[in-house]
Amino acid sequence: MPDQGSSPRPLVPESAPPIFEVSGLRKSYRLGAVTIEALRGVDLVVTRGEFVVVAGPSGCGKTTLFNLLGALDGPDSGRVRFEGSDLGRLTAAEKTLFLRRKIGFVFQSFNLIPVLTAYENVEYPLWIDGLGRAERQRRTEEVLASVGLAGRMRQRPDQLSGGERQRVALARGLVHDPRVILADEPTANLDSKTGAEIVELLARTNSLRGTTFLIATHDPAIIERSPRRVRLLDGRVVADELGGPSRPGGAR
Amino acid sequence: MKFAVIALRNLARSRRRTLLSLLIVAAGTIVILLTAGFIRFSFEGLREAIIHGGLGQIEVVPRSDIANRGSSAERPGLPGLKGWQELRNAIEATPHVLAAGGLVQFTGLLSKGERSAAVFAVAIEPDRERRMRFEVKLREGADLPDAAPSEGDEAVLLGTVLARNLGAGTGDVLTLMSLTADGTLNALDLRVVGLITTGLQDVDSRIVKMHLASAQRLLATREISSLIVGLDDTSRTPEVQAALERRLGGREPSLAVVDWKTRAPFYGQVESLYLGIFWFLGSVIFALVCLSTSNTLLMSVMERVREIGTLLAIGTSRAQVAAIVLLEALWLGVLGALAGDLLGIGIIAGINGLGIQMPPPPGATGGIELRLTTAPGDFAATIVLMLVILGVAATVPVWMSVRLRIAEALRHV
Numbered sequence: 001m002p003d004q005g006s007s008p009r010p011l012v013p014e015s016a017p018p019i020f021e022v023s024g025l026r027k028s029y030r031l032g033a034v035t036i037e038a039l040r041g042v043d044l045v046v047t048r049g050e051f052v053v054v055a056g057p058s059g060c061g062k063t064t065l066f067n068l069l070g071a072l073d074g075p076d077s078g079r080v081r082f083e084g085s086d087l088g089r090l091t092a093a094e095k096t097l098f099l100r101r102k103i104g105f106v107f108q109s110f111n112l113i114p115v116l117t118a119y120e121n122v123e124y125p126l127w128i129d130g131l132g133r134a135e136r137q138r139r140t141e142e143v144l145a146s147v148g149l150a151g152r153m154r155q156r157p158d159q160l161s162g163g164e165r166q167r168v169a170l171a172r173g174l175v176h177d178p179r180v181i182l183a184d185e186p187t188a189n190l191d192s193k194t195g196a197e198i199v200e201l202l203a204r205t206n207s208l209r210g211t212t213f214l215i216a217t218h219d220p221a222i223i224e225r226s227p228r229r230v231r232l233l234d235g236r237v238v239a240d241e242l243g244g245p246s247r248p249g250g251a252r
Numbered sequence: 253m254k255f256a257v258i259a260l261r262n263l264a265r266s267r268r269r270t271l272l273s274l275l276i277v278a279a280g281t282i283v284i285l286l287t288a289g290f291i292r293f294s295f296e297g298l299r300e301a302i303i304h305g306g307l308g309q310i311e312v313v314p315r316s317d318i319a320n321r322g323s324s325a326e327r328p329g330l331p332g333l334k335g336w337q338e339l340r341n342a343i344e345a346t347p348h349v350l351a352a353g354g355l356v357q358f359t360g361l362l363s364k365g366e367r368s369a370a371v372f373a374v375a376i377e378p379d380r381e382r383r384m385r386f387e388v389k390l391r392e393g394a395d396l397p398d399a400a401p402s403e404g405d406e407a408v409l410l411g412t413v414l415a416r417n418l419g420a421g422t423g424d425v426l427t428l429m430s431l432t433a434d435g436t437l438n439a440l441d442l443r444v445v446g447l448i449t450t451g452l453q454d455v456d457s458r459i460v461k462m463h464l465a466s467a468q469r470l471l472a473t474r475e476i477s478s479l480i481v482g483l484d485d486t487s488r489t490p491e492v493q494a495a496l497e498r499r500l501g502g503r504e505p506s507l508a509v510v511d512w513k514t515r516a517p518f519y520g521q522v523e524s525l526y527l528g529i530f531w532f533l534g535s536v537i538f539a540l541v542c543l544s545t546s547n548t549l550l551m552s553v554m555e556r557v558r559e560i561g562t563l564l565a566i567g568t569s570r571a572q573v574a575a576i577v578l579l580e581a582l583w584l585g586v587l588g589a590l591a592g593d594l595l596g597i598g599i600i601a602g603i604n605g606l607g608i609q610m611p612p613p614p615g616a617t618g619g620i621e622l623r624l625t626t627a628p629g630d631f632a633a634t635i636v637l638m639l640v641i642l643g644v645a646a647t648v649p650v651w652m653s654v655r656l657r658i659a660e661a662l663r664h665v
Contacts, residue, residue: 063663072565073659092570100567107662111562115261125566172566 016047025078038064040235056232062216104173108185110165112157119153163194259579277588280541285596289624313478331475353380354476360430375467384482393422393446400465408442411456432472546645561661585642
């Protein structure tokens, strides 16, 4: 049975080193005259290679948590450590390199660059990181093939279906071989069949590449098959459950 | 893939807006090109009219004359340049010199019967003036003959207004009185062979032009006031001036080598007036193009807030985002300026083809045909100018794009 306690102790799966160590994370926003407390003290530890679903209804703080994990925003208080170093202490240039090399994002509405082809969208992170042309081409073609888009590389986003766009976005998130993929509602804009295919792809990538996945969702299909489920409600972690399939793909 | 390519593709996204911006930049370019062409036409026309109307590109004159009477073109006085034929040979051996001609300027009283007028007399060598490609604008009769007139057969050209005032025409014999070098009053009978205009009414009412030999006879001298030097190309003036200064350096009396611009202060005034107008117009164009393109650039940034947030989230630095926005502006500048230059060439060809007659400028008596000219430098200058304008126009959009907060930008709808 899932732990329904109001402030569960952070779960630390044995053996693997932690990739994220989150403690006492608070963040509030001003929306007009109202202050919204999006996160009210979140503690979380994620180890390398995990596949974690962060579940909860809209407005529970999932996106805010992901923004803080990805150093896209800073907390009011509390701390996010990535592989032992405090993200709050990064300079602007270090933050850019962190985003460029350590993290891959997958967004709900894909957020592809509309003027770039599928190939160019995927190649982009390697290009801004200064990789040589041959190496870029090799990695871009490989990752596009791994998400099943080998034949759709020259298309621009508006010529692709929703599922194809999300595959391109995933390929863009993976191409630089990041430690972590932060996927915020990756299936919310897709029909259930396409959504299931994307989840399958995320799970397979996790098991094949060992990339750590954090997926924010309220899609029961994803939540059920995930080996670890962190439930957020009103800016707090209300449950952190292990169990279910050992691998989200269910293959092993 | 390059940021310049991304910027260009971004421009292609909203074609109508980009086209409008390009039109604004092109229009600004055309206005600048046409204005520069018109100003150059005015400068060149005025310059060549002054030079070939009798001023010449260079004057070699005793330094004492300049000290006593200033350096402007009209400088009547007793001639004081000795041994000038030898000096002339030296000058005419200088490269780019077409010829050099003796000049005597003096004032006198010209009479026809009971009517008299104070005149400004210019005595020249007609054959040398022809070699210097000077133009005599004859309204009636013929030019002065090349050969020095024999005594008692002196010829004169009258300004048209002066002739009217005196009631004189070609064939009339008039008497010119002036003071000789030793201070006695002398008179000479001159037959009017033609009526001339200088283009300036004020000058036409008092000018008489005669052969150098006639003036020397009247003034009882063998000297001249100065030597006028004509060049094959006005742009060679500084170089020939320097060469002459070197060549004539050790002579007595000490000689000044004066260029046409110094002798025509009027030209400098016209030039600064026109340049003032040009800069004013340029500033207006700058402000108009800058404000309107800045607005469209800002719109295109505001429409792409989430996209820029995404670029930042996947590791694009803020400087790189700034580069994309700036490059969009610079593309608009260079493409708009190129389009404007091409259209401008066509418009200028069209205007020149029409053969438009410009009304005579104040004080002048004849109109001139409008011929706009362009220089290769104009095109380069318009492109550079538009790049600068668009660079300035991009400052606010660039600033807006780099200060975006990523998390907020990603929430932007």
